[in-house]
Amino acid sequence: MSKAIQAVRGMNDLLPDAVERWQRIEALARDVLHAYGYREIRLPVLEKSELFARSIGSLTDIVEKEMYSFEDRSGENLTLRPEGTAGCVRAGIENGFLHNQIQRLWYAGPMFRHERPQKGRYRQFHQIGVEAFGIETPDLDAELIVMCARLWRALGLDGISLQLNSLGTPASRAAYRSELVRYLEARRSVLDEDSLRRLDKNPLRILDSKNPAMQDVVTAAPSLSEHLDDASRAHFERLLDLLRRAGIEYTINPRLVRGLDYYTRTVFEWTTERLGAQSAVCAGGRYDGLVEQLGGKATPAAGFAIGMERLAELLAQQGDQNHEVHPQAYLVLLGADAEGEGLTLAERLRDAGVRVECNGGGGSLKTQLKRADRSRARHALLLGEDEVRTASVTVKDLRDGTQRSIAQSELVDLLLKKLDEE
């Protein structure tokens, strides 16, 4: 036997049990998003590499070391998307649906980052992303957050809390940046290697350091919130006011800076203490400058992305239920005649909306009943030579073991009634 090939490191197979949990999440998310007027958009997984350098920022971890980039056969430099916002903005500019319009959009799909794989951190992972364009006022920021909260409620999710911050405008952030660099320069000797590297390039990211040895210097650092421009401060205050009115609890986290350069003003994260180091389940914020930065007309915007793997893991830990999809009836077929008739009988049931699994590949009554059990269907429908001759079918309840024989013509009604009662 030759050696079996394994999946690429950090890229997971989602087996049916997991898929069914995901489908439940996706269905609920779709309903919630539609309830707020968001519409789905589907975008390519590959984009020109330049798009990400220009949007996420060339000095961020993602662009510096995490992108799956390659030259294709015609020599174009392409990248598997590490996130969805850049592609969405690109599509908006290209299709002309951003300028002077309000757009509320969402998408779902795989993202790719060459990170160190660990629980909750993968190289192919999946997001549900939401982007809204054309609204500068904080009512939009509040809507996005309220919408997340509604989804968590719909999913029955608990143990998740909201952290907020405001990054101000690029100008106020630049002023803060110089002050932060001055502060950190004076403390070079206590900075770790990562922070020293970031000091020139992306000093704000130092605030995000997870290194315990760095916590003192980070905590004592000058705070971004003291450097906000007046308009950003008013914007943030109004958002907090709206959230209080909506009954949303939050914690202001002045260290929340986010790993992408394009954010302005509001940034937020929904985090949990139940997933170890990979605590962010959903993250987002405002990015008023990005559309123009990517060559469009200036358009305010805000959005967020939910990490599907982390959300699904949280729900699994909670012991969520009712996401499995299994057949409602299993058709046991004994003999060539029964197999022939079973095909049309099963179709009739499916016409009536019943999920039916047909036995395949023959087998004894015992074997077929074992398969029926494994299918998790509640009802086994037995079709043998006698039943074919008398146009009947034996209906066996696999939970309590009772069974009765009825005319085939009565089957649909009987099954629908039973399923209705369950």
Ligand code: ATP
């Ligand atoms: P983290 O701080 O955990 O690295 P991030 O700030 O890089 O997250 P974003 O780019 O904001 O994450 O992506 C939004 C969400 O996508 C995250 O909150 C997380 O739930 C999820 N996510 C990001 N990277 C990964 C990954 N490598 N594997 C699984 N989920 C991820």
Ligand code: MG
């Ligand atoms: Mg990251």
